[in-house]
Amino acid sequence: MPERTHHSRMTMSGRDPHEAHRAATPLELLFDLTFVIAFGAAADELAHLVTDDHVVEGIVGFLFATFAVSWAWINFTWFASAYDTDDWVYRLTTMVQMAGVLILALGLRHMFESLTHGGHVDNSQMVLGYVVMRVPMLFQWWRAGRQDPARSRVCRTMFVSVAAAQVGWLVLLWLDLDVVPMFVGVVVLGLVEVSGPVLAERIDGGTPWHPHHIAERYGLLVIIALGEGLLGTVAALSVLVGDGWTLDVALLGLAGTALTFGLWWTYFVIPHGAVLHARRERSFGWGYGHIPLFGAVVAVGAGLHAAAYELEHHTTLSTTGTVLTVAVPIAAYVVLMYVLYGTLTRSLDPFHVVLVMVSGVVVALGVGLAAAGVPLVWCLLVLALVPWVTVVGYELVGHRHNEEVLSSLAGAADAGSDRSA
Numbered sequence: 001m002p003e004r005t006h007h008s009r010m011t012m013s014g015r016d017p018h019e020a021h022r023a024a025t026p027l028e029l030l031f032d033l034t035f036v037i038a039f040g041a042a043a044d045e046l047a048h049l050v051t052d053d054h055v056v057e058g059i060v061g062f063l064f065a066t067f068a069v070s071w072a073w074i075n076f077t078w079f080a081s082a083y084d085t086d087d088w089v090y091r092l093t094t095m096v097q098m099a100g101v102l103i104l105a106l107g108l109r110h111m112f113e114s115l116t117h118g119g120h121v122d123n124s125q126m127v128l129g130y131v132v133m134r135v136p137m138l139f140q141w142w143r144a145g146r147q148d149p150a151r152s153r154v155c156r157t158m159f160v161s162v163a164a165a166q167v168g169w170l171v172l173l174w175l176d177l178d179v180v181p182m183f184v185g186v187v188v189l190g191l192v193e194v195s196g197p198v199l200a201e202r203i204d205g206g207t208p209w210h211p212h213h214i215a216e217r218y219g220l221l222v223i224i225a226l227g228e229g230l231l232g233t234v235a236a237l238s239v240l241v242g243d244g245w246t247l248d249v250a251l252l253g254l255a256g257t258a259l260t261f262g263l264w265w266t267y268f269v270i271p272h273g274a275v276l277h278a279r280r281e282r283s284f285g286w287g288y289g290h291i292p293l294f295g296a297v298v299a300v301g302a303g304l305h306a307a308a309y310e311l312e313h314h315t316t317l318s319t320t321g322t323v324l325t326v327a328v329p330i331a332a333y334v335v336l337m338y339v340l341y342g343t344l345t346r347s348l349d350p351f352h353v354v355l356v357m358v359s360g361v362v363v364a365l366g367v368g369l370a371a372a373g374v375p376l377v378w379c380l381l382v383l384a385l386v387p388w389v390t391v392v393g394y395e396l397v398g399h400r401h402n403e404e405v406l407s408s409l410a411g412a413a414d415a416g417s418d419r420s421a
Contacts (some may be wrong), residue, residue, distance in 0.1 A: 012140075012147040014208040015115035023215040024220060027094055028080060032103035039298045041105045045112040047305035050325055051315035057115040058221045060179075062302070064186060064374040065108050066295035068126060070099055071193060072133055074287065077217050079137070080196045082207035083144045093136035095291055102131030118312055121182040123144040128174045128409070134166045154200045154207055161196025181314040187202055187224075197283060211280065216274035218290055225294050228301025236308040240331045255377070255384040256304055259330075262387030263297060266337060269394050275344050283291050285343045289326075293297040297379050299329035309378060323379045327363050330386050332361045337390075349401040355393045 015022075022357065049058030078098060082165040105123025114122035145155030168189045200206065232255025235358060240249045276283055287361065303326030310316040310322045317325070338352050366382040390398075 007086060007088045007091060009089055010082050010087045010198060012085050012090075012144045014082060014144075014148050014151065015084060015210060017208045017210050019210060022210045022366060024213070024216055025080075025084065025086065026285070026416065027086065027127040028082050028084075028217065029220070029385055030076075031076060031094060031098055031101075032073075032220060032224060034098050034105070034235070035064070035069065035073055035221065036227065038072075038101055038105040039106070039225055039228055039294075040231065041108045042066060042069060043232070043298050043302040043305060045108055047232075047298065047325075047380065048310065049112060049116065050302075051309040051322075053316040054116045058112070060183070061112040061301065063114050063295070064123075065182070065191060067186075067291060067299065068104065069101075069294055070291045071190075072130070072256075072288065073221060074291075075133070075137060078207070078209055078214070078287070079140060079144075081213050081217070083148075089143075090140075093140055096136045099421060100129045100133030101133055102129070104409070118179075120176050120224065121179055123182075124173055126409050127156040129168050130166065130169055131368075134162060137173055138166075139160055148186065151204055151207065154203050155203075157200040157203060157410050158196055161192065161199070163190045165196070168192060174198040192212065194288065198342065201284075209283075211276035211283075212273035214283070214287075218272065218287075219268060221290075221294065223264065223296060225301075226260050226264055226298035228298050229256060229263070229304060230301075232301040232304025232308065233257065233260070235305050236311055239308055239311040244264045248375075250376050255381040259300070259380075259384040262384065262391055263300070263351075265332060266390045266394070268388050270337075270341050270344070271397075271402060272344065274406055275379050279346075282346075289340050289343060293340060296329045296336055300326060300333065302421075303327075303329060304380075306382060309374060319373075319376050319379070320367065320370040322376060323367055323383070326380060326383055327367050330383055331360065331363045334386065334390070345405045345406060347401070351393065351397055355398070358393075359386050359389045362389060 042062055044064070046058045046062040048056070049061065076094070104126050107123065107127075107129055108124055109121045114120065141155050141159040141162065143235065145152045145159065148155065169187075172182065172185045172189065175185075214342065233253065234258065236252055237249060240246065240252060272286070276286065303322075306317065306322050306325040309318065310317065334356060338356055341352070342348055362382065362385050366379050366386075367381060370376070370379045394402075
């Protein structure tokens with residue numbers, strides 16, 4: 001888009017999906033800050049519940065929270081990639097959506113607490129947050145449908161699906177259900193939420209989202225999720241540093257930083273934008289597949305928070321249990337990352353299987369050391385090595401497979417150009 005000096009109202013006709021140098025806007029980055037708070041609240045509640053002998057309730061609540069928070073972000077992000085006008089109308093509707101995210105984040109504690117008390121699930125404030133987010137989102141789809149006639153059916157489909165899902169959430173809230181029927185309803189409404197984009201993107205070519213912009217936006221949210229790992233490390237360090245800078249402090253700081261950095265490195269070796277540019281039809285599995293990936297990354301931070309509770313002696317978990325709060329999400333992240341890569345590139349490198357297996361051995365070693373009575377800090381240091389198995393494997397050997405993937409995409413693009421000529 002050309003440089004603008006003011007933000008007068010513009011026609012929402014759709015962005016160019018091949019626009020050069022398309023990058024995240026300052027408004028998108030500001031919007032993402034609300035998710036720092038939302039992910040932080042989810043991680044804190046998970047750590048609190050699992051260390052307070054409410055492991056199942058903590059996990060169930062975290063899964064619900066992860067979907068709710070991630071889906072709120074996904075709704076805005078894909079629309080913005082296609083229809084960001086950055087005029088005063090768009091800016092103000094985004095501000096309202098940000099308020100909705102904050103309300104949702106504030107409601108997470110009530111939802112988690114209701115799970116520990118049994119009976120109904122108190123998601124009233126979360127639903128209120130969704131209402132605040134969805135009203136401007138509906139307005140945005142209505143506006144796009146009116147101002148982009150070529151894609152009016154696409155926008156109408158999204159408008160109807162968003163409205164239907166929101167009505168469903170309000171009905172679910174009104175019914176005041178117990179835990180099991182509530183989460184059955186959540187699954188059903190989750191399918192309704194997902195079906196809207198699936199149907200809409202099959203109509204008239206779908207929305208004009210930008211592949212490199214979308215890849216950058218997802219990468220930025222991964223970085224926000226990784227911030228929970230650093231926060232968890234600082235929380236644990238703050239407990240130990242009272243005794244001065246000891247070997248344990250140094251090892252714990254190294255473990256948390258190395259773990260977070262390793263997770264970052266492994267995610268950003270995947271050529272997300274290049275593949276999406278060449279294969280737009282692969283966006284659904286890739287985009288939705290990030291929801292559990294976001295959850296796994298945030299849960300690593302929650303596990304490090306749980307480690308801080310053990311160091312303070314404020315936990316019902318054993319050392320092995322505490323190590324598992326970090327080991328399980330790390331293992332989940334590794335598996336999800338390789339599944340995501342295989343789904344996106346439609347490839348299977350046997351070397352990846354080796355890396356996954358070696359990563360599993362390192363995870364098992366960290367847990368096994370805890371069971372054998374090795375101090376927590378040393379177990380965390382071993383777990384910090386898990387993503388580095390992939391880092392080293394990629395830099396020595398695995399990069400060749402990436403080069404082959406990118407080469408095949410370039411070849412397919414050249415073949416397509418020749419046929420068009």
